Amino acid sequence: MKHDIYTVGVDIGGTNTHYAIVDNNGNIVASGNMRTTDYPYSNEFVDKLCDSIHNLIATSGTTGSIVGIGIGAPAVNSRRGCISGATDLPWRNDVPLVKLVEEKLGLPVVISNDANSAAAGEMIYGAAKGLSDFIVLTLGTGVGSGIVCDGILLNGSNGYAGELGHVRFPFAADRECGCGRKGCLETVASARGIVRTAQLLLKGTTVPSSLREIPEVTSKAIGLAAASGDALAMEIIRFTGECVGFACAEFAAMTDPQAIIIFGGVAPAMRLVKEDIENAMEKEVLHVYKGKVKILFSSLPDSDAAILGAASLPLAVGRGKNP
Amino acid sequence: MKHDIYTVGVDIGGTNTHYAIVDNNGNIVASGNMRTTDYPYSNEFVDKLCDSIHNLIATSGTTGSIVGIGIGAPAVNSRRGCISGATDLPWRNDVPLVKLVEEKLGLPVVISNDANSAAAGEMIYGAAKGLSDFIVLTLGTGVGSGIVCDGILLNGSNGYAGELGHVRFPFAADRECGCGRKGCLETVASARGIVRTAQLLLKGTTVPSSLREIPEVTSKAIGLAAASGDALAMEIIRFTGECVGFACAEFAAMTDPQAIIIFGGVAPAMRLVKEDIENAMEKEVLHVYKGKVKILFSSLPDSDAAILGAASLPLAVGRGKNP
Numbered sequence: 246m247k248h249d250i251y252t253v254g255v256d257i258g259g260t261n262t263h264y265a266i267v268d269n270n271g272n273i274v275a276s277g278n279m280r281t282t283d284y285p286y287s288n289e290f291v292d293k294l295c296d297s298i299h300n301l302i303a304t305s306g307t308t309g310s311i312v313g314i315g316i317g318a319p320a321v322n323s324r325r326g327c328i329s330g331a332t333d334l335p336w337r338n339d340v341p342l343v344k345l346v347e348e349k350l351g352l353p354v355v356i357s358n359d360a361n362s363a364a365a366g367e368m369i370y371g372a373a374k375g376l377s378d379f380i381v382l383t384l385g386t387g388v389g390s391g392i393v394c395d396g397i398l399l400n401g402s403n404g405y406a407g408e409l410g411h412v413r414f415p416f417a418a419d420r421e422c423g424c425g426r427k428g429c430l431e432t433v434a435s436a437r438g439i440v441r442t443a444q445l446l447l448k449g450t451t452v453p454s455s456l457r458e459i460p461e462v463t464s465k466a467i468g469l470a471a472a473s474g475d476a477l478a479m480e481i482i483r484f485t486g487e488c489v490g491f492a493c494a495e496f497a498a499m500t501d502p503q504a505i506i507i508f509g510g511v512a513p514a515m516r517l518v519k520e521d522i523e524n525a526m527e528k529e530v531l532h533v534y535k536g537k538v539k540i541l542f543s544s545l546p547d548s549d550a551a552i553l554g555a556a557s558l559p560l561a562v563g564r565g566k567n568p
Numbered sequence: 569m570k571h572d573i574y575t576v577g578v579d580i581g582g583t584n585t586h587y588a589i590v591d592n593n594g595n596i597v598a599s600g601n602m603r604t605t606d607y608p609y610s611n612e613f614v615d616k617l618c619d620s621i622h623n624l625i626a627t628s629g630t631t632g633s634i635v636g637i638g639i640g641a642p643a644v645n646s647r648r649g650c651i652s653g654a655t656d657l658p659w660r661n662d663v664p665l666v667k668l669v670e671e672k673l674g675l676p677v678v679i680s681n682d683a684n685s686a687a688a689g690e691m692i693y694g695a696a697k698g699l700s701d702f703i704v705l706t707l708g709t710g711v712g713s714g715i716v717c718d719g720i721l722l723n724g725s726n727g728y729a730g731e732l733g734h735v736r737f738p739f740a741a742d743r744e745c746g747c748g749r750k751g752c753l754e755t756v757a758s759a760r761g762i763v764r765t766a767q768l769l770l771k772g773t774t775v776p777s778s779l780r781e782i783p784e785v786t787s788k789a790i791g792l793a794a795a796s797g798d799a800l801a802m803e804i805i806r807f808t809g810e811c812v813g814f815a816c817a818e819f820a821a822m823t824d825p826q827a828i829i830i831f832g833g834v835a836p837a838m839r840l841v842k843e844d845i846e847n848a849m850e851k852e853v854l855h856v857y858k859g860k861v862k863i864l865f866s867s868l869p870d871s872d873a874a875i876l877g878a879a880s881l882p883l884a885v886g887r888g889k890n891p
Contacts, residue, residue, distance in 0.1 A: 378725035392822070394724060399717045401824020402701035403860060406717060408821040411854045415738055424854055498731040499715070499822050501724020531734045531747055537726060 251307045253298055254556025257281060257318040259333035264298055266305050267556035271370030273549060275305035287336040295349040313353040313559025316342055317362035317551055323404035326356055355558040359383065359551065360407060363508050364391025365398055365561035366554030372506050372544040379504045380496055382409065382489070384511035388431040394500040398561055409496060410435070416488045433488045436464035436510055442481050443467055452477045468514030479517070486518030490525025497534040508543040508550070516542055574630045576621055577879025580604060580641040582656035587621055589628050590879035594693030596872060598628035610659040618672040636676040636882025639665055640685035640874055646727035649679055678881040682706065683730060685877030686831050686866070687714025688721055688884035693876055695829050695867040702827045703819055705732065705812070707834035711754040717823040721884055732819060733758070739811045756811045759787035759833055765804050766790055775800045791837030802840070809841030813848025820857040827862040831873070835865055
């Protein structure tokens, strides 16, 4: 075991916090979890988290082989190394996690938001292995992205690089977004966006569909219906895919990626229309990028994607082609 | 002179090629030029260029103090270090400039396109000094951009990062672009785009304007008319500025810049409507970026901007916050 490299991944969520020791092939060798909501004070949370990680390292026999700790969380300010103003977490104060955990555990700590963790995870263990230029588009409750260009996971001046879910497109022009504006990609390509498209089509047409029998239609139900041949559900998913393809064409012009990787709860539905995404992108993209950008799907196991993303951060940050 | 650092900048244009020795404050200490069109064969061009640079270094007393050579050119493939398929240059073959010039002069060579050279120039000598995250928007015959994020001048997988002139916007939806698509920023914000706006307004209204007396209206004439109080010219420039501001709002969501720097022949006209650009951007931008992105203008002298951009490349490439 001496020559292996391990990292610790921590996935802080509104309800639960998971932590795991991961080897450099992306295998989880030990893991644990705690309820985030049990700790109304952030210092108690940090104490407990550090004790738990310390014990996990000791009992797994990886002491001395851990090269760093990666933390994925909402409302991260990666520049300042803290969680700040998270509406989904119990703590209203700034929590300087990097400093606190580094002091307690004596290991380098990297913190990042969910989308950047996803991008790091794909780069180190997943679909982006060996790629220097790619975008991970996280299609879930919302839409986010992590951008890797020239081998660098982009942060930006406030750590807010890659808010591609809030780039606006004509195909969404009429749709109000939670951000207070109209036309954001998120209003179409998120789980909620798919439900909005479904509601429009269910009300606006009389096409028979198994979706009409479901009291509350979800994006997952739409994806399953599409997969089992429901024509209306397929139309919803295809429309979504074509919009994603159009958006990918525009995103290509920003950072010239080798691939755009689709990640998150909506990804399985998007797999059904991979060709439609590709065709829409190729039709719309500027000529210099034609035939150059692959559409890929996350290859991380759904249940472990968040923790693997976090665990990959110490290995992903600081890499780059530029010396 | 021993402790000073110098670079060589080379600006290869369709007609002329300029080269200069530049100190680390952006002062040109020696310079020369040759006619690109005199060399139908690229090997003769490279030979002559290297001889000229060699002599310039010798006569300027900077031998041993040159840290690198930067070359700005059209149709650059920065990954492969060559000029490839330039329609504006005499050579149809690939010209592996980096390899050839490095071999002949024994100095490290960096090659880049005009927009990335501009970004490098602003970073090292100009308006972006001290900034780690910014976008230089080059508004000229066309529209391009150089993006610096986390201190890194982005190249992308083919060296085509930052084709922001060909991101499409609703304000240009009806305008056909030279790229074969519709709606590109370039169709509004380039010199030609401004002329198109002028033609629409001159034909579509009867508002009196000094522009009606000019046989062939240029963007420069429109800018000058606006500066001297012509209301229609001002309306044209203001519309352009509002479109640029809208575009800047979307670009902010990509790489979270501290500033967007306006560069090129259209920049003087845009200075007249700086507030309109800022107001449009602030109105449109996603809340997390509000109040965070500055609109700046190039601070490089127009006549030397290209050569300074090229000279800055050896100092700009390879920098970054990530170690």
